[in-house]
Amino acid sequence: MKTVLVTGANGFIGRNLVATLSRREDVEVMRIDSKNSLEELAEYALKADFIYHLAGVNRPENTEEFITGNLGYTQYLINILSSNQKKTPILLSSSIQAEQDNPYGSSKRAAEEAVFAYGHNVGVNTFVYRLPNVFGKWSKPNYNSVIATWCHNISREIPIQVNNPDAEVTLVYIDDVIETFIGSMDDPDASYISDYHDISRSFKVKLKDIEACLVSFKSSRHTLVISDLKNDFERFLYSTYLSYLPENDFGYDLEMKHDNRGWLAEFIKTEHSGQVFISRTKPGITRGNHWHHTKVEKFLVIEGEAVVKFRQIEGEETLEYPVNGLSLRVIDIPPGYTHSITNIGTTDVITLFWANELFNPEKPDTYYLEV
Template sequence: MKKVGITGQNGFVGWHLYQTLKLYKEEFTLIDFERGFFEDDASLDEFVSQCDVIVHLAALNRHNDPEVIYEMNTGLVKKLVASLERTQSQAHVIISSSTQEERDNLYGKSKKEGRLMLSDWANRAGGRFTGMIIPNVYGPFGHPYYNSVVATFCHQVSHNETPKIEVDGQLKLIYVGELVEEIIKAIRNDDNTHELQISHTAEAKVSEILALLEHYKEVYQEKGEFPAINSAFEHKLFNTYRCYMDIANYFPRKFTQHTDNRGAFVEIARHGIAGQTSFSTTLPGITRGNHFHTRKIERFAVIKGKALIQLRKIGTNEVHNFYLDSDQPAYVDMPIWYTHNIKNIGEDTLYTIFWINEPYDAGDPDTWFEVV
């Protein structure tokens, strides 16, 4: 197994890379990194000496003073190079640089100089080095006002704030999960490309992205309907948007129940995409689930009985508890990267309808087991 360490493992890309590598337990061992290691040579050397692969993601993206960004980013690389030299490391080092390398700004300059410093180290030490030049990254759990305009707009739209377009530019984008797969591919292939251009997977104007997010708010967040999804980009953007909603205060959502002398009628879901609908009965005290998805869109609808639905974001300890009762039929949707379960907490059989946007495929299940 390769021992992999990630500087900036709790950052946007670092979190996704760390959690994805954890899924491949037979292939990778993770060496934990802490921010304070850069301030203590002994701790940094211990970290470096344990790693077969170091993915350097720690960086400052935004600051009021561009000089601070430049000094911070180049300084972190200098400290990493010094540690690599002190420990005589033969690790495969991967750095995330940016397509802003060629722009006339200190952030782009800091990323390019950092990549070249590590390239020089690899040439001197005979090490392997991958210098990834990456387009704009978007996806769940990015920090608004920091990581990307997509993160900022998702937060603002989902929280009823008013976004403002400063420049309606054409953005070349890559989804964070796609970038993670590129990094894992480089690790597996022992890549030694010192200037590796990572292609964007989508392209859209800022105004087009905002229009889609406002559509998701209207159709999904306000009406409870699944919107039509016309491309892989829209699928990923919709899943991104859902992760910025305040789920603790949004779910469970009560259905509109229509009753007459024949009984009651409830509409479970309106959706503009294909999917699979399933029905289950669950005996008292029994729990189903305890797994998560990284791409699937899923709804649990309680029709009869009493249920506890629990969600927990992977890598965190906070558990969201949602209590549902068929006296007021309701549903909870499962955000990606949240492990979830449903438990019958009543005395009678629990009836649940499940809707998911893709049929189960044993060859590519996107179902990862982890107890909530």
């Protein structure tokens, strides 16, 4: 069992790290945050086999707090270890701002140098990560993350400010950060004293592209057209956006088109992967009796009993496929076959449909013909 100390445990990165480490049976996690005393920090530090030093100050009331909160706190931690002859590996979460000549950057750079010196003096591994902009769940909006702020504001229809839409930012995703951090601890061959380390993957994205993605995520509840999430960044950004939805706004209604057959509702649409919709069909009712040149579909009955019928548009033989909600069976609908689905049971039939393209009323590719 490895005992791990996480300072800044209630911060953005700390919460995600603790949530992951806490699932491991071979790790005991000790947490330090701003509510803990220096005495508690000392007590936990002396018990730790590995230290994630994530605590720091980046929005103080006065600039002097940069030194006390970043360098001073780090030096206190190191002094506790050194004075007790403890050789405990430390991973420091720093910032690319350490390259800048400003009070915050200077304080982070000084904290880095203190950690490197500790590693040299006692001969123990140290891992210093100069992080770019980190995004993901639990980051604080209107603080120091453009992604968090924009996700929060756009989801609430609060205007955002984009001074330079073509500006490019370098981003890393929180899950990649956590995976990389834990990998440093778990590496049995680690031998690092004064090296800077990078996250396994980063993304360079223009602000206007981030804004466009987030606006499309917001509008997808109304248009039902969701991004194809064709790359990892869009997928991670969508997950991040949803984590900022107001807690009273997780749900949204679909338009249900009612008629004498039951109802039908579109669920999800994509530009490149078609759309999904769902229907409720009353006993004895038939849907379909049409065919397509190119459009294809899949039918899945999840409740009730039905039969799907096919006939080549120039043929006479009718094919029948019985389906029911007790034995899930997907039926492919090829082009060139007129097809229908009939409720042959005594209860309503619930069916999921997928089509490989969005419905275009100007070019529906749907032609009536009874099976």
